[in-house]
Amino acid sequence: MVSMNKLTLKAIASHFKVSVSTVSKAINDSHEIGEELKVRIQKYAKQNHYKPNRVALNLLNRNTKTIGVVIPNILNYFFVQVLYGIEQIADKRGYSIITCSTNESIEKEAKILDFLCSGAVDGVIISTVAGETQLADHIGHFRELLQKQIPLVMFDRVTEKIECDKVVVDDFEAGYKATKHFLATGCRDLAIVNPIANSPIGNLRIDGFKKALEENGLVFDEEMVVPIGAEDDMELILSLSLDFQKLNGILVFDEITTVKVMDILRTKGYSIPNDISIIGFTNGELSKYVTPSVTMISQHGRHIGEKSASKLIDRIEAKVHEDDFETKTIKTSLVVRGSTLPLEYHKC
Amino acid sequence: MVSMNKLTLKAIASHFKVSVSTVSKAINDSHEIGEELKVRIQKYAKQNHYKPNRVALNLLNRNTKTIGVVIPNILNYFFVQVLYGIEQIADKRGYSIITCSTNESIEKEAKILDFLCSGAVDGVIISTVAGETQLADHIGHFRELLQKQIPLVMFDRVTEKIECDKVVVDDFEAGYKATKHFLATGCRDLAIVNPIANSPIGNLRIDGFKKALEENGLVFDEEMVVPIGAEDDMELILSLSLDFQKLNGILVFDEITTVKVMDILRTKGYSIPNDISIIGFTNGELSKYVTPSVTMISQHGRHIGEKSASKLIDRIEAKVHEDDFETKTIKTSLVVRGSTLPLEYHKC
DNA sequence: CTGTTAGCGCATTCAC
């Protein structure tokens, strides 16, 4: 038997030969409606699984109880963790999430932002794909969001050019902390492998690295930093750029690159951490289970997601749109594992 | 300066002192509107970033160009891959995705399905959290979707009780294939570590395992299968259940458990694969980078996502709702790596 | 060429 696919107030109304507004009130349990009729209508509605149409309500209420989340790459575990954190909070506060992936394409990001401007969501959380340079051309899309009064929270990859709430990682301190740990375990000949070259985030980490070096009377040299592109033959580049014989510590800026570097070192016959120590910026399980397990900087992706979502929803639900934007900095943690030497070995 | 946050047709109309429908037509470049006025309106709209309200259009068109995706756990890399596949296709065909995570809670799944019934999406893709037993109580939520004519595609964890399009992994063949590989490399004393006990999927794999054993004249014994709960002390259970001395091959049904098992074996002094071989059901990078790298069954999550999304959107856009539901079976691949012995070692 | 009317599904205000 074929049932009507959409049960509306109107249909119920005509079934009971009453008006739509009567049905509406009955279903919303208004005291205005006679008890007997009310019960009959409610029962009928329940039996036939009546459910008010979200879209109609959205139009009426001028909100959607939905937030848009824009990330550069959903296959990156860091962003998945952020997503998880956002999801937790959103769910708790009655919001749904519409997830958009830019795949690191600035054009796609623009397209998505454009879509998100159209009233489909009440607010947006984004980690932008744009580096500072590209952003200039493309900042308009953010402006439009803001101009339409759609609350915006940026996380991780943010930009000063846009005024909004932000949740960022303390990347400077992270670079500093990792470097200090190298030094504290007797590793003084250091290098950085940087798969996110040109990003402000990477630069902050490098700044922290510099500071730690300086504090210990070591001089920073640009040669210490090896940028790696996605297409590059990493083994070749590392061999050309680094003198492994002299090195005893490598800091790597993402998870996959970390294990790849370790693999290359192993192939070349170096022992980790005895010959060379490794610290990685990682988020996933990977670092825990490779051998040796990786000493890492944890960025607390889930926490970043939670903070971002809380802030956004606060902003959405605030009656007034004030301009007191806030930037929240999330501290990283150094998780010490097997790819660095124990602290007792050396003092510095 | 404060600009109006929402620019509507009405606002433009009153600005030009024309009617709303004139503006609508002008913006949609109708030939009915005088060239001069049309251009003026279009220019004004562009300058002020007019964008038609999605929600209003959704109400009008009775669709949302959005699909709901329901997964048990977003931190599981398999589901992330599926999500990625869905995203690719959805984007290509002009749909957005609203992602919902049940966190393996059947109540939450019911809640989500309930929400998804309310007109927020045009169709649903789901991997249900429910095992066959629980499903009885809770099948109503699926029925409701179907009854409301909302297209539904189930993937991975499906159920016969619901009639809809499905995309499943050939888990029987996967179990068979993995077992055959053990046998072909001379491993005949086998065990299974099953962290998804009671799931139909796990049972299919076990059936494949049995068949491979039988084909080689070996007898299956329930003792060969060790179920592991999320809370269990795995090391303890394995020690109690398995005689590692006699074992030379272990098949593990998820990724994290695989590396944990390997860790335990290493701790106990067994060499992989020389003493004991390992094959895992995995999806992530983890299996590639642990030492030794893990021979694994790849489930092609991305492909599953693509198929699911294609099927769903076809169904959504089909004028007629026929009942010729299709179940698509995705073959797995065995990726041979370092945790199993080379084929040349033995013949069988 | 432009405007009026109607309706998507719902809740709310105001009459009766």
Place this chain on the structure above:
DNA sequence: GTGAATGCGCTAACAG
């Protein structure tokens, strides 16, 4: 107690 009218923002059919 019940219902008609209004409007959320938009398009389409129909008048003028």
